[in-house]
Amino acid sequence: GLGQLGVGLAQLLRRQYGKDNVILSDIKKPQPQVANSPFVYADVLDYKHLREVIVNNGITWLVHYSALLSAVGEANVALARKINITLHNVFDLSLENCLRLFVPSTIGAFGPSSPRDPAPDLCIQRPRTIYGVSKVHGELMGEYLHHKYGLDFRCLRYPGVISVNTTPGGGTTYAVQIFHDALSTGQHECYLRPDTRLPMMHISDCHRATVEFMQTSECQLSLRTYNIAAMSFTPEEVAQEIRKHLPHLKVTYKTDSVRQTIDSWPVRFDDTNARRDWGWEPTFGLEKLVTDMLQSVRIKRTNEGLPVS
Ligand SMILES: NC(=O)C1=CN([C@@H]2O[C@H](COP(=O)(O)OP(=O)(O)OC[C@H]3O[C@@H](n4cnc5c(N)ncnc54)[C@H](O)[C@@H]3O)[C@@H](O)[C@H]2O)C=CC1
Ligand SMILES: CC(=O)[C@H](N)C(=O)O
Secondary structure, eight states, X not given: OOSTTHHHHHHHHHHHHOGGGOOEEESSOOOTTTTTSOEEEOOTTOHHHHHHHHHHXXXXXXXXXXXXXXXXXXXXXXXXXXXXXXXXXXXXXXXXXTOEEEOOEEGGGOOTTSOOTTBOSSSOOOOOSHHHHXXXXXXXXXXXXXXXXXXOEEEEEEOEEEOSSOOTTOSSTHHHHHHHHHHTTSEEEESSOTTOOEEEEEHHXXXXXXXXHHHSOGGGOSOSEEEOOOEEEOHHXXXXXXXXXXXXXXXXXXXXXXXXXXXXXXXXXXXXXXXHHHOOXXXXXXXXXXXXXXXXXXXXXXXXXXXXX
């Protein structure tokens, strides 16, 4: 829970359900701002200890965020396979303890043979990264256990998520780093080609979608795995939008062959089913995202004593 997405989701859930009713867990030490709220050490590979945490704390909902993301996973396939597929622990414990279970998937769960513009919820999925393969495995296992044993499994396929916190794990993180570079050196070296179009989402839309989806009554769900969309852009387009605020921004392109394999990810998501079944609607488009990110990154860098131009 201490990665890019977990802390913010816990904050949103705590506002609705009370601070003590949401427990964050991870294998690393919590940041100071998290340290005053419930936190437990939990390694998802340790079945017995996970069971102890669930039983001792009367857990009812499990949000399973731990994973190795695309680029980090590709750099360490054995570890990605271990962490991302040991999701079985979480499935078994959810069934054993009648938990409801949310596990995110990703645009990376699609591959070169999938329809890309747009990618529907149900289509061919033959991803070519260990990250994508493990996420498809999670989607299918969760749906299987739902149909066979009634597990309340829920899964959203997130686009690349944009927030002030940069995480090194993903193929889409250029779209976070570019804001920091624009506000510091004014120069960004992008590891993707300028025309690589990908679905993206502001973190607040991602958190809100997750909570709204978790709160939807089961009878409204026609699927267990839904695409959610907000916007799609290329590195060149986001740079152009940033230049409306910071005209001096220079972007150079040095393609990284591993990350550029995300060429096979969808260009756009079709999220018609999420909109119809549980009322999903994004609030951030590219223009609003860029304005918000420049403001938030400026505040963060200033507070941390980092250079801001
Ligand atoms: N950030 C994004 O753009 C997207 C994220 N997602 C999914 O959302 C979820 C959360 O993503 P992020 O927060 O961005 O990931 P992240 O890489 O920032 O955080 C993952 C967390 O998992 C923890 N972890 C690693 N091994 C562990 C273990 N053995 N036991 C317990 N915790 C362990 C790490 O310490 C880290 O804090 C992931 O499942 C990811 O696939 C899906 C699509 C987009
Ligand atoms: C889209 C994702 O799942 C993530 N941001 C990544 O690039 O790996």
